[in-house]
Amino acid sequence: MRELAHLLHSNPAFKEVGDKANEALGREKFHGHLKIYHVQELRYKQLEKLTSLVKRPLTGLKIASHYGCHYLANKDVAIDDAQYPTFHEEIYKALGATPVVYKERRACCGYSVGRGFTHREETVLPHITNKMLSAAAAGVQLMTTTCPGCNTALDREQKTITARGNAVSIPVIDLSQLIAFALGAPVEQLGFKANTTPVLPVLERFIK
Template structure:
């Protein structure tokens, strides 16, 4: 099975290890993620502007590239990219006046027809492969791990673009269970990690991370997984500051979901995995 893949900026810079693990994990599932051509930034930073029209053009242009390739499905690995692309696509499909205005404005591009479907890779796996199939492929069950599944906000809200129930999601827990590990419930799993506030207010984001991590720890987690590179960055990097701020704070390693999936299937991790982690996950997963 082949499907077009939108990497986005982070997966090509600070999160290349996550991209590597996702591509290898996909291959183990019989899926070839083919990087789309001529992609541009999803446009998430422009969501901070007051012009609701202009910040939709970047994601729509990416969907035009998919249309030009003759494809109708697009997979992303980043929750922020997913939310940006999905929301723009939904708006285009549901608001004819907006769709007309977009195509009129981008007069040097082919008209977008609204026929592309955007998937987060986690949801694509559930819908196209099935967690039952993953369970069959597991060669190294992770039965010693108690995993906190952290969603954050971008993949769940708003409701019409979320990959699961916005209040009681289970998709990551079901994925973890298929790998043989035990998912643990914790109250902060759907709360925001602080998002891009990490640039200007790292102390605020560190406090958010502390609340999230301690919630997972009190529920018995010895590892936290995410489906978002930005959440991964904030939760991992903040723990350096937290060790300096809170006496007795014990870090918990953070992993991207395909990294733990690859280990369960192959007993290894992708070559560059964890190179950017400040909290080393290897002791937790007994590497």
């Protein structure tokens, strides 16, 4: 929606087509009075407020980010440098954690479109293995994403990676889950039980 709004605002011909479609559907023309934010952007814009609301400071927790290709690829609407983004790391610091930059930080999760299923064995698994072993070598204790597809790939394939002789166990959760945990949300409401790689062993020391 954020990208589409940008296209409508910056391309008159595109907007004209959209207006004709709305007319055919009996809807109003697109005026663009409302500003659309990506959820990551909203979190970052509230960084100061998030800092003031922290109930569980994540002191000493080494966290790494996986931004996700699709958001950063949209350079006209992304809020950071697509090649070297840092706003997730700023959020980690606000929550009291220690950001970790690892070698394969910008690597894709490997599950883009259908490749996660059609070329899993020869392409996806070696790719994810490199990424997760790189994070493990850098001392990462927890990883966050903002894409459910990336989350599924990076979390659930660790079991297969380990079975193939490369033991790795780094919990992968959504950035919103991390923020909610740090702000004191009840753990049973955060969906950690859906993970294949256990989350609580890494976070239990912060639970009082």
